[in-house]
Amino acid sequence: MSENLYMSDSVQYPYFYRTVPNELHLSAGIGKLLKYFGWKWVSIFSTDDESSMRAIQILKEEIEQNGGCIAFHETLPHHGRITYSEIEKINRAIKQSSTVNIYYFYRNTGMSLNKIWDFQQINVKSAHVLITIAEVYIINPNQKQFQIRNMFFIFKLYKKVMPNFLKFIREMKPVWLANDYNANNWWKDLCHSKCPKTIRRDCSSTKKDLTFTPCFTTIFGSSYSVYNAVYAVAHALHDMIMSGSGNGTTWTRENSEVLDSLPWKLHQYLRNLHFKNGLGEEMYLDENGDLATGYNIMNLIFFQDTLKYQIVGRYNPYAPPGQDFIIDEKAIVWESSFTQKPPQFRCTPSCHPGYRKLIREREPICCYDCIPCADGEISNQTDMDTCTTCPDDQWSNQKRDACIPKVITFLSFEEPLGITLTSISMLLLLITAVILGIFIHYRDTPIVRANNRQLSYILLISLILCFLCSLLFIGHPEDVTCILRQTTFGITFSIVLSSILAKTFTVVTAFQATKPGSKLHKWMGSKVSNFIVISCSLIQIVLCLAWVFTAPPFAYLNMRSEIGTILIECNEGSVIAFYCVLGYLGLLACISFIIAFLARNLPDSFNEAKYITFSMLVFCSVWISFIPTYLSSKGKYMVAVEIFAILASSTGLLGCIFFPKCYIILLRPERNINKGLRKM
Incomplete structure (x- = not known):
């Protein structure tokens, strides 16, 4: 197996045949073993010969393709004895980290694994697993300082018992091996007490302490490969000779001439070789001349x-995909000191679901930090490089390992905030209705008749509608409710402000009409007040209709404003139209405030301008503070801000304009006369 990998080049070496798998397949097999157990932190020890170095390069590529990393690669001379300094170098390398150690040594390179273990100074801890392609020979494995235990995985060629091979061993004469040192030692090992009695035989030489060698290796070793190689040549020769004989059944002189004169023809028969060996196994050479x-x-x-x-598994590169690599985990005996079976070898622990890898700078890709996924991202597998973003309608759970549906939220009637706002709205509506009832009951008293009682009725009814329209902002938003929210709000408030403007206009004209020679008597009737209310309200109605028919408000799912939440809210449709409606209300409020402020000190018994001034001051303050608060709020709190602004401004109008009058009507009836009004 120590031939150069270059020998597999059929162009440069067309007549080279290998009866054992080459290093390419061995590297792939080791890579599959590492991948199967998830071992990604690997140390490699090899000899420095050209064949080993090229095989190690292929092995490194295989490991890296499977996401593994090489912790270090130490080389040793492929000839001669290992020095103490080289042993120390191996010790230092092994102590660096807990890794899978791969020993890539060949028996016939002059460096076998037993030469290392014979020193009994290599400090291999039980936290390691060793993978090797060499036979392991141990002198006295029970020695206390020798702490290697069940941590070896060895890749060896298929070894099977050949027919009549045991009989051949028993009948073999030692003299046949006299000139072969290795074969002679092999024969002597058969006398070892560990060998089966069916094989053990009387030895002609004196027994001595022999290196402990498993009988499986001693007896069969590479014999199965040699067996197949001999039969491959025999079958090729047979095919060649029989093809030249004509009838292919008998040996003739012509056969001998073919064999002597055309030996190069043997190669074409080797190339096309396909036979069954004595065990009934299919044998053939691949395109590179390697036995399959x-x-x-x-x-x-x-x-x-x-x-x-x-034997715990097999690797056959010529088998169909999925059947080429087989491991029987139940047959594996793991080292008892392993806390996890099978153990895991990594530069850093695995990143659990919910975390992703962050590669450390200037370190192998197997060395990384585990950082949690960001909000809205998950990782549901170990060692994920990136986190997966959840769909828009889902969010990551607390562990960041699964996407869960986002919580759908809106300002509902069932939650505390909704209940509170609804209760306040109904309470204020009830108070307004009571005040309207009081004004209707005391409609003939001077204080109710002052400043046009019809305007007072319209104002109170419109305030009731304002408190009612706030309820449209609570509950599950729909397209219809979104349209009704803003249009009802805009129209009812325009009626309120139009009524207040008409009241203010009435105060001014009433004072001016009392002056001698004034021609404003004709503007004192209810027709003018009604015209102001209708015309001013009609403008707002036109604006709302234009808004509805061009870009109406609609319900939509806001998935980005709040983390892990789907906000069901109303989109204004047209922001310009929304602020035009608010702007028009602000215009009416400003006009009413200015006129009322200028008329607040007019000496008239019907003057309520100062109350209108205070009410407009409250109204404007609320809506001026509403805009920045509204823009800085999100979701249901944005809706709550608008409801609060509606309730606060309406309450300000109700309190400033009507509470003083109710006080007089109910608690100071003696002042509810024309004389009393003049003293106000």
């Missing part, structure tokens, strides 16, 4: 004083 086989994934298990290989 794979790896066993093995768990190295320490139990008391025994060492055992346990």
Whole structure:
């Protein structure tokens, strides 16, 4: 397996065949194992030979494609014995962090994993998992200072028992291995007490302490690969010879001549090789000349004083997708000191749902901070790079891991604020209705007859409508109620202000008409007052109708004003029309205020101009303060501000104009005479 990866280039090396998987597949298999368990923080140890370095580069790319990171990569010389300083370098690297350690060493590079473990000085803590492609040999695994336990995953070639192989081993003579040092040692290991009695045999050499080697490795090792390689060549030779014989059934001299004169023809038969071995397994070479086989994934298990290989998975790069990588988690024996099984290896802990990753500057992408998602965003999986924005009609829950429907809110009759405003409106409406009843009952008294009692009736009725229209602002907004809210408000208040303007005009004309030679007597009738009320109100009605037919108010869902809330509110439709209605009301109020202010000291017994002045002062103050408060409010509180302005301004008019008169009517009836009025 130590051949250069370049040997897989069929153009440069058309006659190279590999009977074991190449390093490309091995790197992919290790990458799949890391991905399966979610191990993303990896340390790599390898030899510095060209083949290993190229394979490690492929492995790094595989790890990074799966979202993993390389904590560090340490290289060791591929020949010679490891020095103490190199062991210290490995120790320092391992102590840096808790990682998955990958040992990429080949047996035939002069650096096998057992050479490292033989030092028994490598400080591998139980918080690590080791993945290797080399056989692991341990001298006395029960030694106290040697604390490696069940943390190995080993990628090894498929190993199976070949037919009659055990019989061959039992009948084999040691003299056949006399000139092969490694084979001779292999044969001696069969005498070890750990080997099955069916294999163990009498040894001609003296027994001695041997390196503990699992019998599975000792007996079979790479024998299965050699077995398949020999049969591959045999089948190719057979096909070539039989193709040259004509009938393909008997051996002839012509066959021998074909074999001697045209050996290069063997390659085309190797390329097209496809056969079943003695175990009935399909064997063929891929387009690169590699035998289509794979790896066993093995768990190295320490139990008391025994060492055992346990197959826990397989990786076959030639299998269909989804079947190429198989892991049997139930067969895995995890190190007892692991608090989590399987353990997790990360630079930083996983970001739980509700958080997202924030990559740290100048560090690998696996090293990050976990920050909570912003309002309105969620993450419902671990380790999400970005948070997902919730739809407009939904909002993130408290944990930021799910979107929930936004709370629909509006100023309702059931909530405390709605109940309070409704109660105040009904109370003021009742008070106004009582005052209207008092004025009707005492309609013939001088104080009621003063300043046109019809205007007083109109004003009181319009104030009742003002208190009623405030109720339109409470409840679930609909298109119809949105239109009625603003138009009813604008028209009723225009009637109120028109009535007050007519009252003020009546006060002024009444004083002027008393002067000698005055011609204002003809303006003293009720027709003039009614004309003022109707004409001024009609202008507001025209404005409201224009508003309704051009850009009427409508109900809409406001999803952005308040966090986690859908506000059902009325959109004015046309902001210009809305402020034109308010502006016209302000104009009527200003005219009434100016005229009343100028007429407040007129010496007339019918003069109520000073009360109108105070009422207009209250009215203007309320609506001047309303505009900035209204613009700075949101949702149902914006509606509450407008309702408060309606109630406050209407109450100011009611109190300043009618409370003094009711006081005289009910509590000071002796002043409700013409003589009393003159003293006012």
